[in-house]
Amino acid sequence: MTTTTHELAIEATGLRKAYGDKTVLDGIDLAVPAGTVFSLLGPNGAGKTTAVQILSTLVSADAGTLRVGGHDLATDPQAVRAAIGVTGQFSAVDNLITGEENMLLMADLNHLSRREGRRVGAELLERFDLVEAAKKPASTYSGGMRRRLDIAMTLVGSPRIIFLDEPTTGLDPRSRHNMWNIIRGLVAGGVTVFLTTQYLDEADQLADSIAVLNGGKLVAQGTAHELKRLVPGGHVRLRFTGPRAYENAASALREATRDDESLSLQIPSGGSQRELRAILDWLDSAEIEADELTVHTPDLDDVFFALTSHPTTGPATVPAALKENQR
Amino acid sequence: MSSLSLALRDSSTMLRRNLLHARRYPSLTLNLLLTPIMLLLLFVYIFGDTMSVGIGGGGPDRAKYIAYIVPGLLLMTIGSTVVGTAISVSNDMTEGIVARFRTMAIHRGSVIVGHVIGSVLQSVLSVVLVGAVGVAIGFRSTDATVIEWFAAFGLLVLFALSLTWIAVGMGLISPNAEAASNNAMPLILLPLLSSAFVPLHSMPGWFQPVAQYQPFTPAIETLRGLLLGTEIGNNGWLAIGWSLGLTVLGYFWSKAKFNSDPQR
Numbered sequence: 001m002t003t004t005t006h007e008l009a010i011e012a013t014g015l016r017k018a019y020g021d022k023t024v025l026d027g028i029d030l031a032v033p034a035g036t037v038f039s040l041l042g043p044n045g046a047g048k049t050t051a052v053q054i055l056s057t058l059v060s061a062d063a064g065t066l067r068v069g070g071h072d073l074a075t076d077p078q079a080v081r082a083a084i085g086v087t088g089q090f091s092a093v094d095n096l097i098t099g100e101e102n103m104l105l106m107a108d109l110n111h112l113s114r115r116e117g118r119r120v121g122a123e124l125l126e127r128f129d130l131v132e133a134a135k136k137p138a139s140t141y142s143g144g145m146r147r148r149l150d151i152a153m154t155l156v157g158s159p160r161i162i163f164l165d166e167p168t169t170g171l172d173p174r175s176r177h178n179m180w181n182i183i184r185g186l187v188a189g190g191v192t193v194f195l196t197t198q199y200l201d202e203a204d205q206l207a208d209s210i211a212v213l214n215g216g217k218l219v220a221q222g223t224a225h226e227l228k229r230l231v232p233g234g235h236v237r238l239r240f241t242g243p244r245a246y247e248n249a250a251s252a253l254r255e256a257t258r259d260d261e262s263l264s265l266q267i268p269s270g271g272s273q274r275e276l277r278a279i280l281d282w283l284d285s286a287e288i289e290a291d292e293l294t295v296h297t298p299d300l301d302d303v304f305f306a307l308t309s310h311p312t313t314g315p316a317t318v319p320a321a322l323k324e325n326q327r
Numbered sequence: 328m329s330s331l332s333l334a335l336r337d338s339s340t341m342l343r344r345n346l347l348h349a350r351r352y353p354s355l356t357l358n359l360l361l362t363p364i365m366l367l368l369l370f371v372y373i374f375g376d377t378m379s380v381g382i383g384g385g386g387p388d389r390a391k392y393i394a395y396i397v398p399g400l401l402l403m404t405i406g407s408t409v410v411g412t413a414i415s416v417s418n419d420m421t422e423g424i425v426a427r428f429r430t431m432a433i434h435r436g437s438v439i440v441g442h443v444i445g446s447v448l449q450s451v452l453s454v455v456l457v458g459a460v461g462v463a464i465g466f467r468s469t470d471a472t473v474i475e476w477f478a479a480f481g482l483l484v485l486f487a488l489s490l491t492w493i494a495v496g497m498g499l500i501s502p503n504a505e506a507a508s509n510n511a512m513p514l515i516l517l518p519l520l521s522s523a524f525v526p527l528h529s530m531p532g533w534f535q536p537v538a539q540y541q542p543f544t545p546a547i548e549t550l551r552g553l554l555l556g557t558e559i560g561n562n563g564w565l566a567i568g569w570s571l572g573l574t575v576l577g578y579f580w581s582k583a584k585f586n587s588d589p590q591r
């Protein structure tokens with residue numbers, strides 16, 4: 001393989017898709033360099049699955065220039081299919097047959113020789129810890145096992161580009177971490193991963209580049225670090241037990257944002273030692289006792305909520321959207 | 328790999344998969360076999376005496392009615408078996424595995440071709456089983472030559488192929504197994520409205536066209552002619568015409584449905 005990081009594994013310009021009069025994807029531009037993990041982040045119904053379905057040749061796009069693995073999706077879908085592997089949101093295993101038979105089915109469909117198919121199948125079952133369950137019908141597998149079998153089946157054809165549509169949805173924390181390790185292993189092997197998720201920590205952990213999809217539009221794109229810079233700095237949150245202390249503090253601290261319901265104040269702060277000491281000193285001198293003090297640094301959650309609160313907001317209106325969430 | 332050898336290889340892989348399903352879970356096929364076998368026993372042993380008087384005059388003669396009813400039930404068996412095909416196609420489409428197949432560099436039609444060939448093989452097996460029951464209760468071909476046996480076999484396979492393609496189309500438009508089973512119901516009901524149980528001329532005049540202009544009647548009359556030496560007339564051509572017509576219709580219908588974007 002002579003892929004360099006400059007080559008684009010996935011390239012989309014002006015991708016549009018509508019079902020009836022409902023626009024699902026409204027002009028999306030994507031560029032995923034080969035050998036990287038790209039994460040498409042968005043709330044339920046944002047259009048993530050549709051994007052994966054289109055890029056994996058399952059559904060046709062209404063408009064847009066799309067290239068996957070260097071091949072044009074519209075003119076040469078079969079070449080795209082030969083380059084990709086897909087693990088969809090709903091398990092794509094044959095439940096009526098055993099795990100091993102599923103692997104052999106994939107080997108046959110990838111046109112491996114019988115011997116090669118058996119070798120690859122056995123190797124992947126071993127790698128995904130499915131050897132014990134190999135002879136049991138896939139319908140008896142747990143959610144995590146089925147997801148592992150699903151990915152193992154995807155890997156039989158050694159695809160260079162893998163689409164993973166919400167691969168950890170519905171998995172317990174341990175299975176989720178296992179899945180993360182699997183994905184890291186794939187990337188280490190030079191595979192390009194296109195990952196959709198609604199878990200921000202997942203994108204934060206795995207992705208080289210993240211795009212936030214909301215209401216069919218990309219509302220932000222960049223590294224996790226760049227996205228976090230989109231929202232204003234962190235804050236210190238003071239919570240009070242009684243309304244009196246709360247009112248006292250609120251009237252003295254003009255720049256704080258009030259939350260009358262939970263009797264708490266938010267003071268903009270970077271969370272440095274000096275800033276925290278200043279707040280503590282001030283509380284002491286005013287003889288106000290806060291019930292709880294928490295330091296909040298911006299994370300992807302803030303970005304996510306800020307960017308996805310309004311279905312129609314573009315990046316330009318982020319501050320307005322932010323205010324609504326920063327109660 | 329050339330596209331023909333790709334098509335052959337992938338279709339045979341899909342066929343193996345479907346046969347594996349049928350072998351692993353034979354209950355669906357066996358359940359569907361119960362209908363024609365029950366009807367055969369019911370009509371022969373419970374209604375047989377009366378029916379035999381009705382169809383040919385003379386005294387009650389159960390053997391005569393067995394000879395009359397078996398060809399119809401063999402074709403009904405095909406109608407019944409392909410209901411299972413509609414159900415398994417519909418099941419398949421709701422499973423993620425077919426979405427996976429669609430994103431793989433395989434021959435696109437192989438998923439459907441695998442179902443069709445598997446279903447025809449199952450139909451033939453079912454016909455053999457029901458035929459064996461028929462023979463066990465006394466059915467005998469009176470004068471069929473080797474050529475007529477081959478022709479009878481060919482007719483059954485062709486008829487199975489045509490009903491299978493229709494059933495595949497029905498399976499593809501059905502959102503779930505229940506809907507598939509309902510949509511395919513006519514394939515079980517049509518034989519009841521044909522000349523399978525009583526001759527056309529014994530039916531009320533207004534109903535005769537219903538029984539006459541449908542695929543089962545000419546196929547049944549042809550099979551009867553081949554196995555028992557009754558008059559075939561133009562039923563042979565009609566049976567072939569119906570079968571080819573339904574095959575072509577089912578083929579293009581299924582192809583269009585399978586190639587359209589999945590909606591579920």
